Amino acid sequence: MNKLMIGVEACEVKAIHEEIVSTVGKLMVPPHQIQSLAELYKTLGDGTRLSIVLALCEAEMCVCDLCALLSLKQSAVSHQLNKLRLSRVIKNRREGKMVFYTLADEHIRDILKTGMDHVTE
Amino acid sequence: MNKLMIGVEACEVKAIHEEIVSTVGKLMVPPHQIQSLAELYKTLGDGTRLSIVLALCEAEMCVCDLCALLSLKQSAVSHQLNKLRLSRVIKNRREGKMVFYTLADEHIRDILKTGMDHVTE
DNA sequence: TGATCATATGATAATATGATCATATATTGT
DNA sequence: ACAATATATGATCATATTATCATATGATCA
Numbered sequence: 243m244n245k246l247m248i249g250v251e252a253c254e255v256k257a258i259h260e261e262i263v264s265t266v267g268k269l270m271v272p273p274h275q276i277q278s279l280a281e282l283y284k285t286l287g288d289g290t291r292l293s294i295v296l297a298l299c300e301a302e303m304c305v306c307d308l309c310a311l312l313s314l315k316q317s318a319v320s321h322q323l324n325k326l327r328l329s330r331v332i333k334n335r336r337e338g339k340m341v342f343y344t345l346a347d348e349h350i351r352d353i354l355k356t357g358m359d360h361v362t363e
Numbered sequence: 364m365n366k367l368m369i370g371v372e373a374c375e376v377k378a379i380h381e382e383i384v385s386t387v388g389k390l391m392v393p394p395h396q397i398q399s400l401a402e403l404y405k406t407l408g409d410g411t412r413l414s415i416v417l418a419l420c421e422a423e424m425c426v427c428d429l430c431a432l433l434s435l436k437q438s439a440v441s442h443q444l445n446k447l448r449l450s451r452v453i454k455n456r457r458e459g460k461m462v463f464y465t466l467a468d469e470h471i472r473d474i475l476k477t478g479m480d481h482v483t484e
Numbered sequence: 485t486g487a488t489c490a491t492a493t494g495a496t497a498a499t500a501t502g503a504t505c506a507t508a509t510a511t512t513g514t
Numbered sequence: 515a516c517a518a519t520a521t522a523t524g525a526t527c528a529t530a531t532t533a534t535c536a537t538a539t540g541a542t543c544a
């Protein structure tokens with residue numbers, strides 16, 4: 243899926259603008275990068291996860307802080323934290339019984355800001 | 364879902380850091396904005412749709428150009444174009460039998476660039 | 485008007501996802 | 515070692531999503 247097969251007749255309809263298709267094909271981002279980016283967006287594309295990440299933009303928090311802040315069950319929060327961590331959006335640090343979460347890096351903040359600017363335009 | 368109910372005891376675990384929870388609660392983006400942003404990310408969080416959008420970053424294209432470029436069936440492309448259009452990521456313009464698609468606005472390009480920078484870091 | 489091309493859309497089936505429940509793991513203090 | 519607390523995780527169910535097929539719509543031209 244998402245492979246670029248320029249010149250291959252893959253569509254039942256003939257491409258009308260072969261030059262554009264060819265040019266764009268050469269300019270296109272490689273498929274594995276597209277997939278990585280899609281996975282980042284998919285991770286952020288859920289209200290619960292995005293709320294967590296936006297909260298962590300403001301401060302480092304432990305799991306139960308997030309539960310209280312977002313009115314979510316501990317299990318739900320942990321599951322989503324795990325997904326966010328696997329996608330390298332957040333990272334964690336254990337301190338005694340508690341585990342504290344923060345943004346993985348400052349890039350995440352830029353990404354969210356750009357998106358938020360668009361939404362609140 | 365995703366409502367911020369600060370101070371409400373919604374989690375079976377007691378929040379340890381009440382001050383942080385309270386402060387972050389006040390700083391948090393309002394829920395409807397979180398939801399809008401999550402929907403934008405969800406829309407971009409699919410390989411097929413993201414490929415389409417990245418292609419349209421390079422040039423205006425008609426449906427069958429996209430079919431050829433991405434090796435996808437016309438129906439699949441049309442369905443995803445429709446979702447992208449409903450999310451205001453792209454817009455279209457009819458010219459005779461063909462329908463040409465472009466990015467809805469320049470903001471989209473910024474959003475993609477920020478995300479791509481992170482992925483290709 | 486009928487034929488053809490380009491695109492859109494409804495229905496369906498396979499897969500993915502998220503919340504919840506129950507339970508497991510890890511840490512601390514007694 | 516045991517109890518208590520904080521967090522993680524496996525299983526399950528309900529819902530959402532995607533690609534595909536079949537068909538419909540819209541536009542052009544003979």
